Amino acid sequence: MIEDTGLRDLHKIVVINPKGGCGKSTLATNVASTFARRGAFPTLVDCDPNGFSMRWLEKRTDKRPPIFGIEAYDISDGPAEPISARVPEESKTIIFDLPAAITSGQLIEFTYLADSLLVPVMPSAVDVYSATRFIAELLLNRQLDRRDKKLAIVANRVRRNTKSYRMLQRFLTSLKIPVIAEFRDSQNFVAAMDEGIGVCELPPYRIRNDIGQINALMKWLERRPALDGEQPEAEPLSEDRLSDEQRMELIAAAAYRRAEERGFQGGDPSLDWAEAEREVDATYKRHTT
Ligand SMILES: Nc1ncnc2c1ncn2[C@@H]1O[C@H](COP(=O)(O)OP(=O)(O)OP(=O)(O)O)[C@@H](O)[C@H]1O
Ligand SMILES: [Mg+2]
Numbered sequence: 001m002i003e004d005t006g007l008r009d010l011h012k013i014v015v016i017n018p019k020g021g022c023g024k025s026t027l028a029t030n031v032a033s034t035f036a037r038r039g040a041f042p043t044l045v046d047c048d049p050n051g052f053s054m055r056w057l058e059k060r061t062d063k064r065p066p067i068f069g070i071e072a073y074d075i076s077d078g079p080a081e082p083i084s085a086r087v088p089e090e091s092k093t094i095i096f097d098l099p100a101a102i103t104s105g106q107l108i109e110f111t112y113l114a115d116s117l118l119v120p121v122m123p124s125a126v127d128v129y130s131a132t133r134f135i136a137e138l139l140l141n142r143q144l145d146r147r148d149k150k151l152a153i154v155a156n157r158v159r160r161n162t163k164s165y166r167m168l169q170r171f172l173t174s175l176k177i178p179v180i181a182e183f184r185d186s187q188n189f190v191a192a193m194d195e196g197i198g199v200c201e202l203p204p205y206r207i208r209n210d211i212g213q214i215n216a217l218m219k220w221l222e223r224r225p226a227l228d229g230e231q232p233e234a235e236p237l238s239e240d241r242l243s244d245e246q247r248m249e250l251i252a253a254a255a256y257r258r259a260e261e262r263g264f265q266g267g268d269p270s271l272d273w274a275e276a277e278r279e280v281d282a283t284y285k286r287h288t289t
Contacts, residue, residue, distance in 0.1 A: 006084025013095045014114035019130045020100035023120040023156035025052040026189050028097035033198025034218055035093050036065035043068040043091045045083060048099035059196030111144050116221055120156045123165035126264045132171050132252040139249050152178050152220055157185035164269045174248045181217040242284050250280045
C-alpha cells in the first residue's frame with residue numbers, strides 16, 4: 001500500500017486511466033521533465049511492471065535537469081520500503097505513473113492520495129466510452145468529490161472534430177471537469193520518449209505547436225487545490241430529484257453500455273448519447289410520477 005504519511009508536504013500527481021495505451025507514461029514523463037526544467041527536482045514513481053517510465057529515466061543523461069525515480073511495481077503488496085522513505089528531501093512534487101490494470105482498492109487509494117488526478121484520454125470512440133465510464137464510476141462510487149477540483153483531463157493525440165471527442169467534451173462540460181491541455185498526435189512525443197526527455201526539452205523550433213499546451217497543463221498543476229479557497233457547499237438534493245450531475249453520470253454509463261453491447265463496432269456515439277438521454281429521462285420520470 002502507498003502510505004500517505006510522509007508524503008504530506010509533497011504535491012502528489014497521479015496519472016490514471018484503466019484504458020491501456022492512452023498516454024499515461026507519456027504524460028507522466030512530460031510532467032516530470034517540465035517540473036525538472038523548472039528546477040523542482042521531481043520524483044517519478046513507476047507503478048507499472050512494464051517499467052516504461054523507468055526505462056525512459058535510464059535514457060536521461062546527466063546533462064538534463066535531474067528527476068528522481070522510484071520503482072513501485074508491486075503496488076498491491078506494497079514496496080519493501082515505504083515510498084515516503086525514499087523520496088529525496090528536495091523533491092516537492094511526486095508523479096505516479098499507474099498501469100492500466102489496477103484493482104478497485106488501488107483506484108480508491110490513489111484517488112484519495114492525489115492532489116491532482118490527471119486522466120489522459122484519446123479521442124477514439126472506444127477510449128472516449130471507457131473514459132466516460134471510468135469518470136462516471138469515480139463519481140458514482142463517491143471516490144471522488146468533484147468539488148475538490150483535483151480531477152482534470154488531458155486530451156491526447158487529439159483530432160478535434162470527431163464525434164466521440166465532441167461527446168467527451170459535452171460530458172465533461174456538464175460535469176465541470178476541465179480539459180486542461182490537448183496534446184497533438186505528434187512524433188515529438190515519441191522522439192522525446194526515446195531520448196529520456198520531455199517535449200519541452202526538444203529544440204524550440206520543433207515544439208512551437210506543443211509548448212502552449214504543456215504550459216497550460218503546468219499552469220493548472222501549479223495551482224494547489226488547498227489554496228483554491230473555500231469549497232462551495234454541496235447543493236442539497238431533494239429525495240425525488242436527480243441533480244444535473246447524477247443525470248449526466250447515468251447517461252454516460254448508459255451510452256457506454258450501448259456501445260459495449262455491440263462490441264464497439266459501427267454505430268454512432270452521438271446517437272448512443274441521445275438514446276441514453278431519452279432512456280435516463282424516461283426512467284427518471286417514471287420514478288417521480
Ligand atoms: N501525443 C502523442 N503523439 C504520438 N504518439 C503518442 C502520443 N502519446 C502517446 N503516444 C504513443 O502511444 C503509445 C502509448 O503511450 P503510453 O505508453 O504513454 O500509454 P500508457 O497509457 O502509458 O500505456 P499503458 O496503459 O500500457 O501503460 C506510445 O508508443 C507513445 O509513444
Ligand atoms: Mg504506461
